[in-house]
Every structure is written in C-alpha cells, then in structure tokens.
Amino acid sequence: MDPCQAPYRDLFDALYKSAPAEDVFETLLRPWLDAHAEERDWLNAFAQRSSPAPIVTEDSWRLYALSRVNQVLLLAFQRNEGEGWEGPNLSLPDYLAFMTGLCCRVADETDYSPFFHEIVEAAEEKRPLFSRRKALELARVDWPALMLGTMMFSRAGVAVSCAPGALHTEIATSSTLYWQRWRKHRRTSDLSDGWGSNSQWRTPFRRDYVVGEELLFNADGKHDLAAPGLPASEYDDLTVAERIELLTHRCFVRCEKPDDDFHPYGDRIQLPHGFQQ
DSSP states (O other), X not given: OOGGGHHHHHHHHHHHTOOTTOBHIIIIIHHHHHHOHHHHHXXXXXXXXXXXXXXXXXXXXXXXXHHHHHHHHHGGGXXXXXXXXXXXXXXXXXXXXXXXXXXXXXEOOOSOOTTTEEEEEEEEOOOOTTOOSOSEEEEEEEEOXXXXXXXXXXXXXXXXXXXXXXXXXXHHHHSOEETOSOOSSSOEEOTTTTSOTTGGGOOOOOOEEEETTEEEEOTTOSEETTSTTOOOOSSOOOOHHHHHHHHHHSSOSSOOSOOSSOOGGXXXXXXXXXXXX
C-alpha cells in the first residue's frame, strides 16, 4: 500500500468492521469527509484535467483506493444470494452525499450504454417485428453512474429489457465481471487478485473517458482493438469482437466461452457515444 492510499484503506477497514445496524454515514463517512479535505481538493483538481492523458502511478493507485471504498458502499444496493456479508447500512441519498462530497457528479444517462451502465438484471421481451425501440432499454437503476470530470468513476447498476437475441440474459448478469474486486451477486476478477492484503492495493485504476462525441474505454490499454492488423491476444483465444464485448461491458453479455480466465486489461478502444454492442 502506498501512503497516498492510507486514508481510503483506513475507511475501507472501518466499513468492513461496521455493525449491521450502524449508520455508517453518521459514524464513518461524514466524519471522514470532515477530516480529509485534502482528498476532496485533490479529486477536484483531478476532475478539472478532463483528459485521458497518462497519469502518474501514485494518482492511479489513489483512484483505485477510492474505488475499493466505493465497491464496499455499493454492496448496500445489491441483491444478496443468501451468503456472505450484507454490506454497510447505507441509504442511497447518504451514499450520494458522500460521493458528491468527493467531487463526483451523477451521470443521468437515460439510454443504455456499456460505458455508463453495468447490467445487474436482464429480461428479454417480445417486440413487434419492425419495432422502433432500441435493442436494450433501461428498466431500473439500482445505483447511479458517477463521473470525475469527463472520466467514468463508477458505472450505474441497472436492470434492462432487451429485444430477442440482443443479449444472453443469463450470461450478461452472471459472467465474470472484470476490473472489479467485489460484487454480491457474481464472480469478479481484478488485477489485485492473488496479491497480499497490502500489495493488492497497488493496482492501477481503469480510466474510461467521454472524449467529445466518443467514448474511450480503458485509456491506459496498450492494444487498440480498432487498429488494423491487431495481433491475437497472448492471453486467450477470443475474436476481436469478443474482446470488444469483454472490454466495453467488462464481462460477457453474449459470448458463451468460459469466462473466468482472461486478461483483458491491456485492451482499449474508442467508439461513438451512441454505441450499443
């Protein structure tokens, strides 16, 4: 763990140890905000950059540390499969008060996009042959998307309705979710996996950006999936289309190949804002 991550690690540990009925906003989150004005100032300065240009390693680690806190907070809004920790006792308004207090802003996107939305529930519905409705539409938002400037910090958790064949609904809601450490309802995979309790925190944060009328997925990836002559991945046997699916959704939504042993962290792509894959 780097010293810049210490405030977040302390909060993370305190949240994990919180009592089931404890109002963590009053006992932990509000006092933490009051005690760490320097983090609010740093995040505000970071949000002003609004650029996908490379950042220093310590800044990426610092964002990752906040993302780990965020993932714990989001457990409060996820369905439970009957096992494991329920998550902290937290209301959605209090969650938003904490995250907006750290200079995040809510991205209220009404059209489904894998850039803004993580699918937590999906239902296929019959539609007229020549329906003008979109293949994927939002049915419910369980938690909102948060931006830091033009960078996506945390995608919204949503239920979607879809036209037949637009998704494989079971795969879209249960396949391994990459670039995440913790979800109640599905498997996750993260570059921090397999490292010790301290070293796992030195993990880079995935940065996605709104760039004009386009969306940049994984700005720090070395392999542009839109480039001609893209070499096959050294880690798997996926087609380019399957790699784009995994990169943009951070999981499979249609691909039926085994999903738990890939390494998509080096891929990137820039696509039109209205992209729905």
